[in-house]
Each structure stands twice: as C-alpha cells, then as structure tokens.
Amino acid sequence: MARPRLPIGSYGKINLVEVTPGTWRARCRFRFPDGKFKQVERYRDSKMKAEAALKNALVDLQSDTGGTIRSQTSLSCLADLFMADKRERRSAGTVQTYQVAVDAHIKPDIGDLAVIEATPERLNKYLLSIAKEDGHGAAKNCRSVLSGMMALAVRNGALLHNPVAEVERIEKPGKPGSEPIPPERYQEFLNAVRNDEVLRERDSAELFEFMAATGFRIGEACGLRWSAVDFDHGRVTMSAIAKRITSKGMILQEYGKTDKSARTIDVPDVTMRMLSERRERMSHYGYILVFPTLLGKIRDPNNSERDLRERRDALGFPGITSHSLRKSVATILDAKGLSARAIADYLGHAKPSMTEDVYMGRNLGSEEAAVRMNEALDDPLSTNVRG
Structure with missing residues (x-):
C-alpha cells in the first residue's frame, strides 16, 4: 500500500x-x-x-x-479566533451567550487540548459532565460553540470533519419544555389575567393577553413599537426584540430570533380593540413602545417572565410559562384546521417542513389564522369557520 x-x-x-x-x-x-x-x-x-x-x-x-489554525492549535486559541469571527457577524446577545460558554466552561475545562485531540469521545464525555454539573442549557450552549469552533478548524484545514457531528444530542430530562394551555381553558386563562390586580398594577396583563392572541415570543412583544401596529388593516409587524446585553443594558435588536421571525400578521379583532384602547390611554406619554416599563423604558423579558411565574398559581395555571402561550396558539390553530405552513407563518417558525417551504407561500394563512384566533378568544371550543 x-x-x-x-x-x-x-x-x-x-x-x-x-x-x-x-x-x-x-x-x-x-x-x-x-x-x-x-x-x-x-x-x-x-x-x-x-x-x-x-x-x-x-x-x-x-x-x-x-492561516493560524493547525491540528496542534489549542482549543483556547481556537475559541478566541471563533469569537473574533462571531463578533463581526452575530448579534450582541448571541456573542454574549457564546462568550459565557467559552469563559466559564470551554477554556478552563478543555482549553489546553489541541484541535486534533478534541475527539468525539472526549467531547461527548465533556458535554455530558457539563449537563450533569451545570445543567442542560449550559451543555447545549457549549455544544453549539464547540460545533462552530470545530467547523472553523475544518474550513482552515486543521481537521477533515467536525467531531461534534458525532456527539450525541443534549437531551433535557423530564418533560420536554412548556405545556400549552388546554383549548377549553383558554378563555378562563385570559379572564384570570385580565382580572389579576398584581399583573394589572405591573402593566403586564395586556402584554400576556397580546401574546396569547398572536403567539409572539416574549422578547418580540416587549420590543413591539406603535409604528409596527397597523390599525387600519388590523395587522402587526414583528421587526425588533427586547434584549438585555451585558454592559449595555436593555436594547432593541432590529431583527428577530431567526430569518423567518420578521413577519406581518393579521390580529384578532378583540386584540386590536385592546391595542386601540391602550394607545388612547397611553397617548399623552409619547412612548414608542406598546408594552414599555412603567417608566417608559424597554421592558426586560426576564422580568415579565418572572411576573407570570409569580402569579401563575394564583391564576390557576401552575407550571405555565410565556412560551406556553406560543404553544397554545399553535395548538388552537391546528385544532381549527390550519396547515403547518400557515401556523408557522403566523408564529414566525423557521422550519415546518421542506415540502411546505417549497410549495406554500408565506403569509397566505395570516388572515385565516386571525379569524380562527378570534373564534378561540370568543369561544375556544368553537369549530365553525367564518366565511
């Protein structure tokens, strides 16, 4: 040979x-x-x-x-090169998340390993130990960063393939994520939120009511501007998200979580009435945001999430999170007969399926989705289709 x-x-x-x-x-x-x-x-x-x-x-x-990346390059050096690349092409929030994974875990734990020594076996054992000691979220972030680092090494000829591709996925123990509100209890939840004195005092009730009707992510709802609300046509545009950045505080990030997040959707009539009344009530403040803090600043999604977490038992919905509202909208629209593509358009999901992405146009289901949500907000169990 x-x-x-x-x-x-x-x-x-x-x-x-x-x-x-x-x-x-x-x-x-x-x-x-x-x-x-x-x-x-x-x-x-x-x-x-x-x-x-x-x-x-x-x-x-x-x-x-x-270039500077070789098979003997240390993972600490590779991490620095990876972060320098990401600072040029990623949002401040994403860079911050990556930097935490690098500084808190990757560099101190395996930074002395050479690129060639970062085998699938070693990385798999390492990520499992992170999941056990620091939690599922930390392990997922480290896996994502390591995958990007190794992809950079492959592009520079230091490796032939990405070893993270062979690492098993990080599975979260217990129930997979938030559970949606049962459709038959949706109106009960809305009534409980509207009548909760604590949420009303914190000006959070209408925020959650809006999310329950539109499926907006909490960062999207906190970043909604009045200029993005079209009262003439009953539509709302998602164009920015509220985000907290270390050393900068709260900012409006002028793009969403994914490329598909930016969207314009038709909104249920009852929700548009709530927004109209809210605009009239707040008009003398001159705020640009629909759901600012009580002082007119950018609302921190984490604080609003905490508001819901503190009140969910009193509302009669223990275990609910803001993401439960997003899942609930998807569940209701599915029960009303909308296609996965139409639901994905309404929620700003990135991947319903390849076939639906190719054969179905975007935003075609928005008006129908608003009609179905209107029905659900009036009567969650109704299955009648308005003409």
Whole structure:
C-alpha cells in the first residue's frame, strides 16, 4: 500500500547532520500550497539550535499556507479566533451567550487540548459532565460553540470533519419544555389575567393577553413599537426584540430570533380593540413602545417572565410559562384546521417542513389564522369557520 502524501502545510522527518565540524544542518521536506515538495533547511553551530531554527521557519511557512489554525492549535486559541469571527457577524446577545460558554466552561475545562485531540469521545464525555454539573442549557450552549469552533478548524484545514457531528444530542430530562394551555381553558386563562390586580398594577396583563392572541415570543412583544401596529388593516409587524446585553443594558435588536421571525400578521379583532384602547390611554406619554416599563423604558423579558411565574398559581395555571402561550396558539390553530405552513407563518417558525417551504407561500394563512384566533378568544371550543 502506498504511503499517504503529506497534507499541504505539513513537513516530513527532520534530518540533522553535522556537515562540517561545528556546523549542523537541519533539513526536511515541506509541502507548499501548490502541492509541491521542497527542501527546507537551516544551519547553526549546534544540533539543537539548527533544529529549533528549522522548526521556527516551518511555523512561519505553515501560517502562510493555512492561516493560524493547525491540528496542534489549542482549543483556547481556537475559541478566541471563533469569537473574533462571531463578533463581526452575530448579534450582541448571541456573542454574549457564546462568550459565557467559552469563559466559564470551554477554556478552563478543555482549553489546553489541541484541535486534533478534541475527539468525539472526549467531547461527548465533556458535554455530558457539563449537563450533569451545570445543567442542560449550559451543555447545549457549549455544544453549539464547540460545533462552530470545530467547523472553523475544518474550513482552515486543521481537521477533515467536525467531531461534534458525532456527539450525541443534549437531551433535557423530564418533560420536554412548556405545556400549552388546554383549548377549553383558554378563555378562563385570559379572564384570570385580565382580572389579576398584581399583573394589572405591573402593566403586564395586556402584554400576556397580546401574546396569547398572536403567539409572539416574549422578547418580540416587549420590543413591539406603535409604528409596527397597523390599525387600519388590523395587522402587526414583528421587526425588533427586547434584549438585555451585558454592559449595555436593555436594547432593541432590529431583527428577530431567526430569518423567518420578521413577519406581518393579521390580529384578532378583540386584540386590536385592546391595542386601540391602550394607545388612547397611553397617548399623552409619547412612548414608542406598546408594552414599555412603567417608566417608559424597554421592558426586560426576564422580568415579565418572572411576573407570570409569580402569579401563575394564583391564576390557576401552575407550571405555565410565556412560551406556553406560543404553544397554545399553535395548538388552537391546528385544532381549527390550519396547515403547518400557515401556523408557522403566523408564529414566525423557521422550519415546518421542506415540502411546505417549497410549495406554500408565506403569509397566505395570516388572515385565516386571525379569524380562527378570534373564534378561540370568543369561544375556544368553537369549530365553525367564518366565511
């Protein structure tokens, strides 16, 4: 069997010879970017110095052939290069999440490993230990960052394939996520929210009422501007989300969670009436946001989530989260007979299915979805279809 050729940017065995008394030569073959092999050599007055000089020259040659990422690059160095790349192309919130995974876990735990040593077996054991010690969310974030780091190494020729692709998925123990509100109890939930004095005092009741009708994510609802509400046509546009960034505080991020998040949807009549009354009630404040804080600032989604968490037992819906409202809208629309594509358009989901993505146009189901939600808000058990 023929011996495999050296990869581009690699070198063969270093030969050390004393060519004359007191003069040593270190020589090896190096494969250049054009695929050709050439001899590289250095001369010094000792064997060790000659070898060191040659290795320094090879490092320079390697940096010219494939950037700074090699198979022996440490994961700490690779993480820094990955983060530098992401700062140019990702939102501040995403960069912050990635940086926490790098600083709190990857660098201190496995940062001394070389790229080539980050095998699927090692990474799998490491991520399982993170899930056990620090939780499912931390493990998922670390897996995502490691996948991006290794993809960067593959693109730079340091690896042939991404080892994270062979790592098992991080499964959350227990029930998978929030549970939707049963359709037959939806109106009960809305009435409980509208009549809850604490939520009304915190000006959170109408926020949750809006989410329960539109399926907006909590960050999307907190970032909704009045300019995005079309009262003439009964529509709302999702164009920004409220987000907290370390060292910056609350900001409006001018794009959503995914490419499909930006959407304009028809809104149920009852919800548009609530928004109209809210606009009239708040008009003298001059706020640009529909659901700001009591002081007119950007509302922190985490604080609003806490409001719901603190009141859910009193509302009679223990275990409910803001995401339960989003799932509930999907459940109701499915029960009303809407297609997965129409529901995905209404909620801003990225992936209903490849077939539906190809054969169904976007926003075609928005008006029908609003009609079905209108029915649900009036009578959750109604299955009649308005003409």
